[in-house]
Amino acid sequence: MNTKEMLQIALDLAKLKELPMDSSISVEGENIENVLAGIDMGSAELALAKQLGYDCVARHHNMTPALGKLGYLVANDHYEKMVANGVPVNVAQKLLERRKREVEIMFHGSNLDGAPSVARLLNMPYIGIHTPADLLGERAVEAKVAEVQAEKKNPTLQDLMDRLMTIREYADAPEGQKPAIWVGTPESYAGKVVVEFAGGLAGELDELKAYIDAGVGTFICMHMDANIVKELQQDNRCNVMVMGHMASDSIGFNQILDAWEARGVRVTRIGGLV
Numbered sequence: 001m002n003t004k005e006m007l008q009i010a011l012d013l014a015k016l017k018e019l020p021m022d023s024s025i026s027v028e029g030e031n032i033e034n035v036l037a038g039i040d041m042g043s044a045e046l047a048l049a050k051q052l053g054y055d056c057v058a059r060h061h062n063m064t065p066a067l068g069k070l071g072y073l074v075a076n077d078h079y080e081k082m083v084a085n086g087v088p089v090n091v092a093q094k095l096l097e098r099r100k101r102e103v104e105i106m107f108h109g110s111n112l113d114g115a116p117s118v119a120r121l122l123n124m125p126y127i128g129i130h131t132p133a134d135l136l137g138e139r140a141v142e143a144k145v146a147e148v149q150a151e152k153k154n155p156t157l158q159d160l161m162d163r164l165m166t167i168r169e170y171a172d173a174p175e176g177q178k179p180a181i182w183v184g185t186p187e188s189y190a191g192k193v194v195v196e197f198a199g200g201l202a203g204e205l206d207e208l209k210a211y212i213d214a215g216v217g218t219f220i221c222m223h224m225d226a227n228i229v230k231e232l233q234q235d236n237r238c239n240v241m242v243m244g245h246m247a248s249d250s251i252g253f254n255q256i257l258d259a260w261e262a263r264g265v266r267v268t269r270i271g272g273l274v
Contacts, residue, residue: 006260016135021066022062022067022070023062024127026127029055035056035057036052036268037059038273045059049124054124054268057125059128060130060249062129062130063114065113068108071099071102071103087211095207129256131198135198141195141248148160149193156187157188157239173246174246190218195221196219202223221240221242223242223244249272250273
């Protein structure tokens with residue numbers, strides 16, 4: 001299998017027709033049989049893969065020059081989700097116009113070609129898969145939430161947590177990074193639930209409050225800044241379930257790696273993969 005075929009498998013699984021700008025092939029490769037894969041795979045891991053005889057390195061957190069324009073992906077994806085969950089189009093548009101510029105500023109000073117340049121020097125095939133994996137993880141969690149909502153009229157956060165912990169990656173998450181309720185209590189009614197995994201970056205406070213104004217009761221996310229948690233606690237209108245960054249990223253990325261393995265590729269998982 002080659003790197004183009006590997007990336008296409010990820011797109012097909014995520015039901016994407018186009019390659020998101022946060023996913024890429026930095027160095028192409030043919031006859032891939034042995035992949036070293038992880039959430040964060042940079043220059044050191046590329047050198048390790050070369051030394052150990054791997055054919056390819058695959059990472060989830062993909063830093064490439066294209067991320068200089070990531071604001072467009074963040075704005076578009078978050079806009080679509082906000083509107084789908086009842087946020088007025090004019091509110092979503094104004095919030096995301098500002099967010100797009102903030103993301104561009106954030107990445108403007110980053111060394112986006114650091115690891116890809118090492119991969120080119122080593123002639124090591126190197127691919128990054130971000131949004132497709134996040135979408136797969138998001139949909140897996142949404143499916144579990146839907147199961148609970150179909151069974152109970154007013155499920156609590158504990159009802160949701162019990163079902164989500166049947167996902168292997170959450171059950172096996174490292175100590176100190178286990179899924180947790182950060183806003184609300186186990187007995188809190190969940191209400192309308194939004195799973196916030198995909199979209200390039202996590203939602204900001206003003207976006208989350210727009211969701212709340214539109215009737216959202218619970219956010220299920222990978223991670224959340226402490227200051228946003230504090231503000232939402234003080235606001236006292238919603239719940240937040242933080243499921244863990246590495247475990248949540250692993251859910252979708254593992255689905256892609258499993259599909260490669262089904263095609264005969266050997267995958268070694270390191271770099272934060274649960």
